[in-house]
Amino acid sequence: MDILIAVAAKIAEYTIAPIGRQVGYLIFYKAKFKELRDRVSDLEYKRDEIKQRVEEERRNGKTTFDVVQNWLKNVDDAIGEATQLQNDPRRAEAGCSRWSFPNVVTHHQLSRKATKVAQKVVQVRGGGDFSQVAYRPKLDAVSAFTTRSSQNLEPRKPIMENIMHALRDPKVSMVGVYGLGGVGKTTLVEEVYHIAKENQLFDEVVMATISKTPDIKTVQEEIADQLGLRFEEVTVAGRAPRLYQRIKKEKTILLILDDIWEALDLKKVGIPSDGEHNGCKLLMTSRTLDLLRQMGVKEHFRLEVLNEEESWSLFQSKANNLDKELDKHQIAFQLAKRCAGLPILIVTMARSLIDQNIHAWKDALSQLEKVDNEELQEITYSALELSYKRLKDNEMKAFFLLCATIGKDPSVNYLFKYGIGLGIFNSTNIMEGARNRLHNMISALKASCLLLVDNTSTTRVKMHDVVREVAISIAYKDYHILAKYGDGDNLREFPKMDILSNCSQIILRYGAFRQLPEKLDAHNLKIFYLSNFDLSLEIPNFFFAETKFLEVLDLTGLNLTSLPTSFLSLTNLKTLCLDQCVLENIDAVGALKNLKILSLWGSSMIKLSSEIGKLSHLRMLDLSDSGIEIIPAGVISSLIKLEELYMGNTSIKWKIENSDNQDENASLDELRQLSNLTSLELQIQEAWMLPRDLMFHKLERFKIVIGDVWEWADIDDVTLKTLKLKLGTNIHLEHGIKGLMRRAENLYLDEVEGISNVLYQLNGDGFPQLKHLHIQNNALIQHIIDFIERSHIPTPFPNLEKLVIQNLGKMEKICHGPLAVGFFAKLLAIKVEKCNKVKYLLFVSMVKGMPQLAELEISKCNLMEKVVFEDDDASAMNDETGETIQFPLLHSLTLQHLDALECFYSHPPTSSPISLFNNQAKC
Structure with missing residues (x-):
């Protein structure tokens, strides 16, 4: 009996159950399609959620995982299949047959298909539970910032092939390239970077610039960014093992370390060496072979200067339309020859002579032929110095040297402040004209190849390292300009006074001085810049007693609770920057009667000194990002020559009209007295604080934020005219704000009634x-x-x-x-x-x-x-x-x-x- 029961059950399993499913397709026809619609709707909600997350991550610069992209494609396929089934024309015809009965065959087919598609939709839906949908891609160190030029690299093909062969050799772990400054080492290894990337010769390819005064932490961060590594550690010593572990995880990796000037401790950085990671290859560049050998490099290549044919080819490619100006051909050939085969000199010389007449070409050749020293490095300096000498006036030359000496990639804003103090823009007597002159000079220096063209930033200027070195050398030799830059380690001792005594400019950036001399004995000094960021450093009272001809003074990152008494003697000062300082009593500034620019950017002072109201020649006042809350009444209105006023990202407590509680505070009504104002940055919390009939007819640049809904940090530095308004009333129809709206480039409106x-x-x-x-x-x-x-x-x-x-x-x-x-x-x-x-x-x-x-x-x-x-x-x-x-x-x-x-x-x-x-x- 048990056997009979088992046999009967098996028969039922293979006959009755399938029959039941087939009958179910007919009975539950509508239910099957309803279930399909519900499943598709659920999948669509899930798809929209994932797409929203993907878009949010994309806006944060992240890349979507392939598995997420594939899932979204599967979703679209599944929804498309379901939509096609739901729109199948047979559904309309399946209602009845010609005998007025339901079309059983079509019902069965469609119902069965709906069941299978619904199962597929459920299956796809189950694969969409992602904890993360995107990742932050590793940075490309080279391709975003360089333009490849196959013509420049054509003469370098043999050495390029030798380098690639060495990198493929499993017995070679370190490869070096050396040669003179400007010979093209960086361009060469950048091309190696591209070839290794494009041909996937290594799992990872990373490039970092070391430079003359390397900052180990910056090098670590540059490598980590390209590997997608985020440090939790703060110190160099703490980060080194973390970076070491990350590099070791790559089976093969190429690390390119460019522009090494002194032996670099690889272990201190966190780079494997001495066979610690067989898959890690190092490619390094330097100006000397000895340094590469000191680093342990055994396979090295010397990058020679270009020969005459190569130099001439490169010169022709950079001097536009030379084929049409036959009278310049012979001169051009001699110029290319005298550039000693250095690509940077050839390019600089060729571009500087574009559109110049024949006399300028002959003069350039004549000056180059006077060079007696056959040393290539001396020729390098001489040729770049010639480009400097060909600048059309002394103001342009002074501005070029200023770009080189005040720091790497200096801010355009600081170049303007310093240039005003030095009288570089004296051809115009208004600030707006000086700004136009500034930008014209920058364009001219770029056209002369003395400044680099950088499309990523309009707020800073960039200069080639070799050009900067030549400029600093010229500045020191001809104008006694001393420029020293520290990283906290190599600028601990203040320079000796016998070095400083004849200096016209002293630039000391990022020093680590514990003490300053009692007196700065520099009678000819025009600029003094000191940044230290050590609040324990004090400036002696008589420090500036012998610097009466000082025109620009910049003290950044210092504790100046009171100014030294010798400030009173700086009556010739035109520009004073006390940025990112701790300030309290700066009343001595009131004695600087010739001051044109006063910058307190980022400083912690709470109350502005009333003595500033005595600066009758002041043209620019910069209080941006400072802690200033109180401006005494009458200070602003006294500055009747003021043309630029910056008070962005501050919390100034302006006087409320008809209030007796804030008599000492300035009122925004004082802006009426500034009839020469052309630039204004202002942030206030309430619209009613602004006088209704205040007009801004002359403003050429403005960033004005009214209301508590806007963030100052969201304003870009490029746009000249930005207006962000939260106006709870229609007062915009009654005062000068409407006039600014007409001229705005960026306009934000909130609650404009x-x-x-x-x-x-x-x-x-x-x-x-x-x-x-x-x-x-x-x-x-x-x-x-x-x-x-x-x-x-x-x-x-x-x-x-x-x-x-x-x-x-x-x-x-x-x-x-x-x-x-x-x-x-x-x-x-x-x-x-x-x-x-x-x-x-x-x-x-x-x-x-x-x-x-x-x-x-x-x-x-x-x-x-x-x-x-x-x-x-x-x-x-x-x-x-x-x-x-x-x-x-x-x-x-x-x-x-x-x-x-x-x-x-x-x-x-x-x-x-x-x-x-x-x-x-x-x-």
């Missing part, structure tokens, strides 16, 4: 200078632009690059009415968030006018149904012309938390197809 149409009520000229518009938290605005209200306005927003709209409760559309031609033509990015009355964002005709749009982000707009919608004009035009609509440059599209979204774009069936992303986009 009384405004329903941004364009016409704030700027009837159409905001011609605006590049960035950010509007948030307004309950009245219905449209950013309403062309119906006023149609005769000039083309609006012709230069706008970014538009951000957040939390506008009544906004229905960006634009209303027929559009003007050419507006939004330069728009790169649009971000819309929490605008819950917007159903349709963009007209098709608007899209056609946005050829540059690269980023589009829309989120939390609960009623939005379509992103792009067809207006009547566009529909008729497309029907007639068959024209396609595209976002050709769009690379970032974010749509999230849009509960009512039906599709991205839809159009009537009679319209021509619309191609939005260079692919057909349909809802």
Whole structure:
């Protein structure tokens, strides 16, 4: 009996159960499709969550894991398969057969397919639980900052091949390249870096610059950044083993250490040596072979200067249109020959003579031929010195030396402050003219190849190391300019007085002095710069007693609770910088009657000295990022010649009008007296503190932040005209703020009352200078632009690059009415968030006018149904012309938390197809 029961059960398992499943497909037909819809909906929510996380990480510079990208692709495939099944035309035909009964066969097939697809959706959904969706990629040390030139490297191919062969040799762990400064060592190893990367010769390739005065911590950080390592340790000794462990984890790794001047302790850095890691190869460059041997290098290569043919080829490539100027050919050939085969000299000389007449070429050759010393290093200095001498005037030469001596990659702002003090810009008597002169000089030095072209920063200038060395040598030899830079170890002793006595400029950066001499005996001194960052260092009272001709004084990072009495003798001083200092009593500054620039940037002083009001010639006052809270009444209004006033990122307690409790505090009303003001940085907490009829007609640069919702740190240093406003009332219609709006490049608006149409009520000229518009938290605005209200306005927003709209409760559309031609033509990015009355964002005709749009982000707009919608004009035009609509440059599209979204774009069936992303986009 047991056997019979078992046999019966087995028969049931193989017959009844399958039959039950097949019958279930028929009975639960609708339930199967409902389950499929529910599973797809759940998967879509999970997909949107992962996409949001991916986008957030992307904005933080991270790269999405491949497994996440693959999962998102699988999700799209699964949803696509489910959508195709749900839209299967057989579903409509499966309701009944020609005998009015349900089509059993079709029901069974579709139900079975729905079950399988639902199982696949569930399976894909289960693979989407990621703890992390992205990682921070390792930095590329070279490719982001250099431009490869195969022409410059053509003569170097043989030595390049030898270096690559040595790096492939398992018996060789250290390879060295040496040669004169400017011979092209860095360019060569940068190319090695690229070749090793592109051909995946090593698991990791890292490059770090050591320099003449290496900072071990900086070297550690430079290597760690490229390996994706984040240090928790603070000290050099603590970081070394961490970096060592990280390098050891790589099976093969190439470390390129460029520009070594003295023996580097590899263990101190954290780099394996002496066979500690067989997969670790070191490639080092230096100016001397002895140093490479001292480091343990046995396989080394000397980088020679270029021969005549190579030099001539390189010179021709850099001197534009030389083939068309035959009269210069012979001179050019001789110049190339006299440059001693050094690429940096050839390039510098060739570019400096572009567009010069024949006389300038002959003069350059004549001066080079006078060089008697045959030593190549001397020729290097002589040729670069010649480029310096060819600068057109003494002011340009002084500015070039200033760029070299005040530190590596100096700030443009400090060059301006020092240049004013030294009288470099004396060709103009106004600050705005001096700034124009400054930028013109920088451009001229770049054109002469004495400054590097750096597109990554407009706030600093960069100079080649060899050029800087020559400049410092010239400065010391011809002008007795002493420039020393420390890293806390090599500048502990103050220079001997016999060295300083004849100096015209003394630059001592990042010193570690414990004590200063009682008196600085330097009668000819024009500039004195000292940064120490040691609060225990004191300046003796008579330190400046013998420096009466001092024009620029910069004391950075010192404890100056009271100024030395010898300050009173500095009556010739034009520029005084007491930045990042501890300050209390600086009343002695009031005696500096000729002072033009006073900078207290980043200092901790709480109350500004009333004596500053006596500085009748002051043109710039910089209180940015300082701790100043109180400015005595009358100080600002006394500075009637002031042209630039910087008070950004401060918490100054301004006097409240009609209040008797703050009589000693300055009022913003004092700004009325500054009729020459052209630059202003100001931050206040409440709009009502600003006088209503205060006008700013002459401002050429301004960064003004009003309200407690904005962060000063978010303002970039490049934009000249930024306005961030939180205006709880409509006072913007009553004072000079409206005038600033018309000229702003960056405009941020929060809680601007009384405004329903941004364009016409704030700027009837159409905001011609605006590049960035950010509007948030307004309950009245219905449209950013309403062309119906006023149609005769000039083309609006012709230069706008970014538009951000957040939390506008009544906004229905960006634009209303027929559009003007050419507006939004330069728009790169649009971000819309929490605008819950917007159903349709963009007209098709608007899209056609946005050829540059690269980023589009829309989120939390609960009623939005379509992103792009067809207006009547566009529909008729497309029907007639068959024209396609595209976002050709769009690379970032974010749509999230849009509960009512039906599709991205839809159009009537009679319209021509619309191609939005260079692919057909349909809802």
